[in-house]
Amino acid sequence: MNSYIPTSLEEALKILFEHDCYILAGGTDLMVQNHRSSGLLPTFKKDVLFTSQIEGLDYIKVINNELHIGANTKYISMIESKFVPTMLKNVFVEIASPSIRNMATLTGNINNASPAADGTVPLILLDARLVLQSKDNKREISVDDYLIGFKKTDRKPNEMVTEIIVPLTDHKYLWRKVGSRKAESISKVTFLGAYKTSNNKISDFRIALGCVSIKPVRSKQVESKYIGLTIDELKNKKDEIVNDYNQLIEPVTDQRSNKEYKRKVAINLLKSFIDSIK
Amino acid sequence: MLPEYKTSVKKVDNEEKMSGKALFTDDIQMDGVLSAVTVRSKISKGKILNIKLPTLPEGYYFISAKDIVKENVCNIIFSDWPVFADKEINYKGESIGLIVGEDKKICLDLVDQVVIEYEEKEPVFDMKNSAIHKDFEKGDKSVLNDPNLESYTEKFQTGYQEQVYLETQGMLVYLDGDKITVKASMQCPFYIHKAICRTLGYPEDKVRVIQPAVGGAFGGKEHYPSLMGAQLATALVKIKKPIKMVFDRKEDISFTTKRHPSETTISALIDKKGKIRALDIHVSLDAGAYIGCSGVVLSRALIAATNTYKFDYVHISGDAYITNKIPSAAFRGFGSPQSIFAIEMFLAHVAKKFRYPGVLYKNQYLVETGDTTSTNGKFRDKIILKELIVKAKEMSDYDRKEKEYSKPNSYRGIGMSYFLHGCGFTGSGESDLIKAKLIIRKDKNDIVTFYTSQVDFGQGNRTTLKRIVVDTLGIPEDHVIYDAPDTDKTLSTGPTAASRTIIIVGGLAAKAAQHLKDIWVSGKEQEIIEPYVGPDYIHWDEATMQGDAYPGYAWGVNVVEVSFDPITYEVHVEETWSVYDVGHAIDERILVGQADGGILQGLGYGYLEVEEMANGEFRQKTMSDYIVPTSMDAPKMHTAFIDNPFKYGAFGAKGAGELTFVGGAPAVCIAIEQAIKEKIYKIPANPEYLMEILEK
Numbered sequence: 001m002n003s004y005i006p007t008s009l010e011e012a013l014k015i016l017f018e019h020d021c022y023i024l025a026g027g028t029d030l031m032v033q034n035h036r037s038s039g040l041l042p043t044f045k046k047d048v049l050f051t052s053q054i055e056g057l058d059y060i061k062v063i064n065n066e067l068h069i070g071a072n073t074k075y076i077s078m079i080e081s082k083f084v085p086t087m088l089k090n091v092f093v094e095i096a097s098p099s100i101r102n103m104a105t106l107t108g109n110i111n112n113a114s115p116a117a118d119g120t121v122p123l124i125l126l127d128a129r130l131v132l133q134s135k136d137n138k139r140e141i142s143v144d145d146y147l148i149g150f151k152k153t154d155r156k157p158n159e160m161v162t163e164i165i166v167p168l169t170d171h172k173y174l175w176r177k178v179g180s181r182k183a184e185s186i187s188k189v190t191f192l193g194a195y196k197t198s199n200n201k202i203s204d205f206r207i208a209l210g211c212v213s214i215k216p217v218r219s220k221q222v223e224s225k226y227i228g229l230t231i232d233e234l235k236n237k238k239d240e241i242v243n244d245y246n247q248l249i250e251p252v253t254d255q256r257s258n259k260e261y262k263r264k265v266a267i268n269l270l271k272s273f274i275d276s277i278k
Numbered sequence: 279m280l281p282e283y284k285t286s287v288k289k290v291d292n293e294e295k296m297s298g299k300a301l302f303t304d305d306i307q308m309d310g311v312l313s314a315v316t317v318r319s320k321i322s323k324g325k326i327l328n329i330k331l332p333t334l335p336e337g338y339y340f341i342s343a344k345d346i347v348k349e350n351v352c353n354i355i356f357s358d359w360p361v362f363a364d365k366e367i368n369y370k371g372e373s374i375g376l377i378v379g380e381d382k383k384i385c386l387d388l389v390d391q392v393v394i395e396y397e398e399k400e401p402v403f404d405m406k407n408s409a410i411h412k413d414f415e416k417g418d419k420s421v422l423n424d425p426n427l428e429s430y431t432e433k434f435q436t437g438y439q440e441q442v443y444l445e446t447q448g449m450l451v452y453l454d455g456d457k458i459t460v461k462a463s464m465q466c467p468f469y470i471h472k473a474i475c476r477t478l479g480y481p482e483d484k485v486r487v488i489q490p491a492v493g494g495a496f497g498g499k500e501h502y503p504s505l506m507g508a509q510l511a512t513a514l515v516k517i518k519k520p521i522k523m524v525f526d527r528k529e530d531i532s533f534t535t536k537r538h539p540s541e542t543t544i545s546a547l548i549d550k551k552g553k554i555r556a557l558d559i560h561v562s563l564d565a566g567a568y569i570g571c572s573g574v575v576l577s578r579a580l581i582a583a584t585n586t587y588k589f590d591y592v593h594i595s596g597d598a599y600i601t602n603k604i605p606s607a608a609f610r611g612f613g614s615p616q617s618i619f620a621i622e623m624f625l626a627h628v629a630k631k632f633r634y635p636g637v638l639y640k641n642q643y644l645v646e647t648g649d650t651t652s653t654n655g656k657f658r659d660k661i662i663l664k665e666l667i668v669k670a671k672e673m674s675d676y677d678r679k680e681k682e683y684s685k686p687n688s689y690r691g692i693g694m695s696y697f698l699h700g701c702g703f704t705g706s707g708e709s710d711l712i713k714a715k716l717i718i719r720k721d722k723n724d725i726v727t728f729y730t731s732q733v734d735f736g737q738g739n740r741t742t743l744k745r746i747v748v749d750t751l752g753i754p755e756d757h758v759i760y761d762a763p764d765t766d767k768t769l770s771t772g773p774t775a776a777s778r779t780i781i782i783v784g785g786l787a788a789k790a791a792q793h794l795k796d797i798w799v800s801g802k803e804q805e806i807i808e809p810y811v812g813p814d815y816i817h818w819d820e821a822t823m824q825g826d827a828y829p830g831y832a833w834g835v836n837v838v839e840v841s842f843d844p845i846t847y848e849v850h851v852e853e854t855w856s857v858y859d860v861g862h863a864i865d866e867r868i869l870v871g872q873a874d875g876g877i878l879q880g881l882g883y884g885y886l887e888v889e890e891m892a893n894g895e896f897r898q899k900t901m902s903d904y905i906v907p908t909s910m911d912a913p914k915m916h917t918a919f920i921d922n923p924f925k926y927g928a929f930g931a932k933g934a935g936e937l938t939f940v941g942g943a944p945a946v947c948i949a950i951e952q953a954i955k956e957k958i959y960k961i962p963a964n965p966e967y968l969m970e971i972l973e974k
């Protein structure tokens with residue numbers, strides 16, 4: 001097993017072109033997943049490319065009302081940034097604990113593609129996109145399209161994520177992370193609902209639910225049914241909305257919770273979100 | 279006069295631990311040390327037909343039952359746990375052998391390649407095969423024939439609990455000359471010593487156990503290290519090179535002993551006014567595959583079953599059941615948290631049935647000084663429980679809150695638990711079984727050294743025991759040397775368990791120091807070997823469970839306030855107030871450490887910590903799945919002690935280690951009940967369970 005610690009993106013992409021590597025950012029998923037036993041180094045089955053020394057991948061900027069986050073940006077930088085909207089910050093401050101947030105990246109969270117990831121929920125709700133680069137190519141893809149299954153992404157072996165792009169909006173929202181405890185807690189259910197109103201009418205309506213399917217659940221089709229209604233009309237359709245999402249989610253029982261609880265809480269949160277709309 | 283100890287001293291191990299100089303087992307380096315990794319059974323019950331080993335590289339060994347030197351049994355109170363499973367497998371994860379060799383990674387790979395053929399049998403996971411039954415009664419039985427009494431029955435369940443000591447189990451063994459030498463993460467050096475002597479058939483002076491720095495134990499290192507010791511010593515005899523075995527967290531959670539799950543059924547005969555006239559309590563404990571210490575855990579559970587209350591007639595019985603699961607063993611509280619949870623909830627429920635608010639109902643049953651205990655012993659020492667209650671109410675503003683939160687949809691609740699803890703070993707165990715002897719010695723320069731077998735695993739007893747001797751002798755602190763136990767130097771003063779360290783060993787240390795002081799001749803070498811002599815009133819009959827079960831009792835009251843989120847069914851513990859009678863507080867800061875940690879661990883037991891068993895295997899095996907409270911989950915805690923010196927303890931001290939754990943679970947559950955206006959019968963009362971109750 002070889003370790004590569006490139007200092008430029010070009011060098012990194014060349015290594016990825018030539019070698020089948022794990023890409024390690026903060027390592028807070030990879031080190032745990034490849035942990036062997038106490039007193040031993042983790043055993044990686046492939047070479048490892050460390051991204052931490054790559055020049056120019058740690059930035060947060062706003063271009064054309066979109067937030068551009070360099071792939072190596074850590075949660076702590078985003079939490080402390082004046083450019084990052086509070087909706088995202090509220091999600092990030094509940095991830096893990098300070099020590100993890102000082103190391104870990106949102107890029108890692110997306111690429112780990114866990115159904116229980118917190119960071120992907122707002123990204124999917126906000127129609128965020130990723131920039132992927134390989135030695136000869138650069139492409140953009142929505143986070144929703146990128147996450148293709150349980151722990152599966154659309155990444156080609158020689159590609160790496162270099163940037164996350166998040167459209168900035170001024171939605172009102174409700175975010176709830178339901179974990180087993182108040183810190184260091186892998187989520188059981190996450191809920192993010194957002195809306196906009198104009199002239200007492202719902203001009204935008206979005207729901208993203210985490211941990212209740214292989215990836216965060218969002219349906220633009222369902223959302224579109226409710227856009228254009230008055231607030232009262234929307235509230236009167238609470239049962240229908242609940243019914244819609246009840247059909248979309250498919251939680252499973254695991255060692256952290258059971259499917260009945262996840263479903264019930266997801267729906268309770270949805271209802272309380274609808275109640276909160278004004 | 280008792281010394282006033284409000285100002286605490288610096289813990290003697292602060293410096294070495296804060297600076298990282300303290301060496302824990304895995305930090306100890308030795309040339310040529312080999313690693314050991316356990317080969318575990320993959321089935322819950324059956325017979326081993328054949329063990330097929332991979333080709334072992336040069337310098338790698340497989341150690342198993344066939345290598346046993348003398349006796350294939352691990353010495354634990356009831357010794358039925360084999361060192362290595364020979365033919366029979368009784369639980370999934372049982373040790374069949376060790377792969378030992380230089381590179382741990384290679385050992386792990388080799389373990390994966392061992393192929394074992396089994397003849398599988400139907401495992402028993404439910405509590406149906408009783409291995410130990412105990413039964414006793416107290417009071418006038420004639421009440422049972424009263425036709426005017428109504429019978430009321432409830433059943434309570436408690437789950438597994440994992441100790442989550444910071445340092446996982448680990449042990450290093452090597453030969454020093456021909457002496458088997460052991461350094462390990464442990465609670466009871468002489469337990470390991472005895473277990474090794476027994477399995478090897480060695481005389482006592484051929485085995486030496488030395489305690490390095492230890493990071494937490496909570497009962498989890500009372501018995502399991504004996505098994506590791508017996509296994510590693512067997513390997514050492516064959517291989518004759520230093521061997522280290524340190525568990526990874528996952529292995530530790532998956533295969534070491536836990537708190538006994540329990541089921542307690544309580545039936546009361548109640549008169550028209552709501553007064554309980556007779557009580558029948560049955561406690562079932564899941565012992566797992568081997569009995570080990572379960573009989574003693576059961577005893578304590580039963581003795582504590584009536585908690586701080588007296589009733590005209592009580593019948594108490596219980597069983598420890600053998601199942602094909604990981605053996606259950608010691609954990610802070612040792613059986614009493616299970617039965618005290620049950621009685622506290624039961625009384626809270628009967629109170630509701632008869633519309634008594636808060637603690638008013640249970641207050642009518644409180645024991646008082648001079649009353650008989652559940653086993654017809656006597657509460658001889660002054661009981662100040664009522665003072666504790668008054669103080670706790672005052673501190674927490676209990677009465678006002680209790681009333682306010684009882685309104686519908688308050689989603690807030692306050693709960694109050696009472697509890698006691700018998701200090702020291704049950705019955706005459708201290709005088710008959712442990713027979714502690716403490717050496718104190720003075721050299722020509724008047725430097726005093728004393729020895730105990732008590733392990734300081736973070737709780738602070740090295741500081742307090744030293745202080746007891748320093749203050750008794752009235753000499754400067756640096757004239758007293760008190761090091762960690764080493765079985766070559768110390769006589770056994772017993773295990774670091776049963777909340778006995780300060781009350782029993784502290785008392786012994788004070789007595790020894792006083793004797794030395796009495797005969798003190800400056801410039802002369804002097805030595806005293808002080809034997810433990812129990813209070814002469816202790817008479818206990820284990821067979822009938824009658825008599826004085828403990829030399830003394832510590833008492834406590836916990837008040838817990840919670841809020842409840844009806845959307846997510848989550849409980850937030852807002853604040854706690856605790857008042858304890860631990861006799862006289864020798865070092866209040868150390869006690870607060872026990873109190874804060876104890877109640878947090880007790881709360882975790884009550885509402886958070888889920889450890890489920892499925893097909894003989896734990897489902898939560900990592901720190902991210904086995905949920906203990908973090909500092910973010912810790913409520914604001916207020917703690918007070920009321921002085922009530924105990925005449926046999928050191929400077930009036932009684933036990934505090936376990937006491938502070940016991941009340942958390944019932945208090946938080948009573949509080950949750952008020953917040954949700956429903957009854958709880960099971961812990962942990964986690965959101966999934968609360969949802970089930972509310973949506974039923």
Ligand SMILES: Cc1cc2nc3c(=O)[nH]c(=O)nc-3n(C[C@H](O)[C@H](O)[C@H](O)COP(=O)(O)OP(=O)(O)OC[C@H]3O[C@@H](n4cnc5c(N)ncnc54)[C@H](O)[C@@H]3O)c2cc1C
Pocket residue numbers: 022023024025026027028029030031032051071094095096097100103104105106107108109110111112116117118119155159160161162184185186187902
């Ligand atoms: C104690 C603890 C608590 C945690 N709590 C939470 C929590 O509350 N919520 C939560 O969502 N997660 C949590 N996690 C998981 C983890 O911290 C997050 O998923 C984190 O965002 C991962 O980021 P990282 O930089 O450490 O990723 P890494 O471990 O470095 O990588 C994760 C994955 O991303 C891939 N990757 C990394 N960089 C790139 C790149 N540039 N291009 C393509 N692929 C890449 C890696 O190959 C790997 O598959 C927790 C983890 C721990 C250990």
